[in-house]
Amino acid sequence: MISADDKENIIDQAFRDSVATINQKGKRNFLFPKQPKGPLYNKRTLASIIYLIVFFSLPWIKVNGEPFIMLNVLKRKFILFGQIFGPQDFFIFALGMITFMVFIILFTVVFGRVFCGWACPQTIFMEMVFRKIEYWIDGNFHKQQQMKTMPWNAFKIRKRLTKITVFWLISFVIANYFMAYLISMDEVLRYVHEGIGAHAGTFSALLIFTSVFFFVYYWFREQVCIVVCPYGRLQGVLLDKNSIVVAYDYVRGEPRGKVKSHDHAPKGDCIDCKACVRVCPTGIDIRNGTQLECVNCTACIDACDEIMESLDRPKQLIRLASENNIAQKEKLKITARIKAYSTVLLLIVSALVVMLATRDSVDITILRTQGMVYQQLPGEQTGNLYSARMFNKTHRDILVELSIPAEEGKIEIIGKQPLIEKESYAVITFLVKRNNKQITKRKSTVHIEIRAEGKTIATKQTTFIGPVNS
Numbered sequence: 001m002i003s004a005d006d007k008e009n010i011i012d013q014a015f016r017d018s019v020a021t022i023n024q025k026g027k028r029n030f031l032f033p034k035q036p037k038g039p040l041y042n043k044r045t046l047a048s049i050i051y052l053i054v055f056f057s058l059p060w061i062k063v064n065g066e067p068f069i070m071l072n073v074l075k076r077k078f079i080l081f082g083q084i085f086g087p088q089d090f091f092i093f094a095l096g097m098i099t100f101m102v103f104i105i106l107f108t109v110v111f112g113r114v115f116c117g118w119a120c121p122q123t124i125f126m127e128m129v130f131r132k133i134e135y136w137i138d139g140n141f142h143k144q145q146q147m148k149t150m151p152w153n154a155f156k157i158r159k160r161l162t163k164i165t166v167f168w169l170i171s172f173v174i175a176n177y178f179m180a181y182l183i184s185m186d187e188v189l190r191y192v193h194e195g196i197g198a199h200a201g202t203f204s205a206l207l208i209f210t211s212v213f214f215f216v217y218y219w220f221r222e223q224v225c226i227v228v229c230p231y232g233r234l235q236g237v238l239l240d241k242n243s244i245v246v247a248y249d250y251v252r253g254e255p256r257g258k259v260k261s262h263d264h265a266p267k268g269d270c271i272d273c274k275a276c277v278r279v280c281p282t283g284i285d286i287r288n289g290t291q292l293e294c295v296n297c298t299a300c301i302d303a304c305d306e307i308m309e310s311l312d313r314p315k316q317l318i319r320l321a322s323e324n325n326i327a328q329k330e331k332l333k334i335t336a337r338i339k340a341y342s343t344v345l346l347l348i349v350s351a352l353v354v355m356l357a358t359r360d361s362v363d364i365t366i367l368r369t370q371g372m373v374y375q376q377l378p379g380e381q382t383g384n385l386y387s388a389r390m391f392n393k394t395h396r397d398i399l400v401e402l403s404i405p406a407e408e409g410k411i412e413i414i415g416k417q418p419l420i421e422k423e424s425y426a427v428i429t430f431l432v433k434r435n436n437k438q439i440t441k442r443k444s445t446v447h448i449e450i451r452a453e454g455k456t457i458a459t460k461q462t463t464f465i466g467p468v469n470s
């Protein structure tokens with residue numbers, strides 16, 4: 001068994017003194033990764049195609065005439081799966097966010113950063129859209145390196161202009177879809193129809209989004225994962241020796257070295273060909289162990305498997321494995337940490353399901369009108385004035401009816417018909433009238449039934465105040 005100290009000695013620690021994307025002069029070291037190939041890359045391509053189809057289809061899907069998904073942060077209106085969520089659903093939203101965070105933590109504890117390589121929009125667009133277009137326009141990584149160093153000439157200018165134009169156009173398309181997720185595709189189409197002049201502000205925002213996407217995919221690239229992304233930075237605290245990550249089997253691979261006929265020193269399976277480094281989109285050498293920069297894209301697994309196959313050695317020298325799996329041949333263990341996170345996740349998912357299942361289509365708050373206690377009415381009656389504040393969360397106008405049991409009195413609506421327009425607030429003012437003979441104490445409870453479309457949508461309790469001497 002190789003101890004942690006032995007491992008430290010085996011692996012050259014020099015990599016800790018430098019960052020792959022910063023050169024000796026402290027400037028950006030632009031990476032030219034080799035295009036990966038192999039079964040995992042093919043699976044990733046397939047997963048990305050499905051992902052992109054879903055990404056570009058969702059804004060077009062409607063439920064009852066409304067978007068399937070819309071995240072309008074400015075208007076604080078969110079539609080998920082066709083259901084409207086507004087500021088009054090803050091608790092559901094907060095719980096949903098907590099559930100998502102715990103799920104991510106649990107997933108990371110068990111499976112490491114596999115989300116980054118296989119499902120993160122940044123990696124999908126960078127590696128599966130823009131990088132592939134770059135190979136198509138500029139050629140393979142050798143040609144890209146040559147073009148970088150060659151002097152400016154007609155060929156280089158033509159290639160650069162083509163790449164900038166194509167990258168800009170795709171960034172513009174992504175920015176439009178990004179807007180559609182924020183304000184709905186109908187709104188985006190309406191703005192297009194009405195023209196730039198009528199919506200200069202929105203068009204400026206669109207150009208800003210486009211510029212940001214262009215900057216990220218044309219130049220900033222892997223720096224998003226290395227420098228900006230907070231999730232990447234969390235790896236250090238989330239991963240442990242049982243987490244499954246892309247890992248180099250140093251037990252089998254070391255001591256690394258090229259096979260030479262005159263060299264009879266014992267060698268591991270790693271021939272130090274650096275094929276795994278050449279394909280890495282973040283420029284690291286996975287043989288140095290798990291690093292913050294690794295997005296678990298699995299490109300190095302494919303590259304090393306190809307080398308092992310050509311040497312007729314077993315594949316999976318680099319593979320998805322935990323540190324304990326490599327050092328001690330242990331299988332995946334359900335640790336106390338995994339159990340604790342799972343229990344918390346189960347509890348908050350249950351709470352979320354209950355909150356969603358019991359969520360009303362109309363949000364109702366009934367309050368007694370301020371500054372009034374009760375009114376003496378003609379015919380030996382006493383009245384209390386209330387206002388009901390209602391938010392219609394559905395996509396249709398709703399006509400509501402209010403009633404109370406006969407023994408508690410009668411309701412009289414003040415003003416016009418209580419119609420609540422779709423996705424809107426309405427305040428209904430009403431009087432509860434009671435015969436003085438029915439009033440036996442100063443404070444009593446009134447049960448108000450709210451009905452819409454032939455069914456009870458809520459029953460609310462409030463207080464009725466009668467004369468002191470009743």
Ligand code: SF4
Nearest residue numbers: 280294295297298300
């Ligand atoms: S080390 Fe391997 S898995 Fe990690 S980013 Fe580089 S190529 Fe992808």
Ligand code: SF4
Nearest residue numbers: 270271273274276304
């Ligand atoms: S691809 Fe495999 S054999 Fe080549 S350097 Fe990487 S780990 Fe070693």
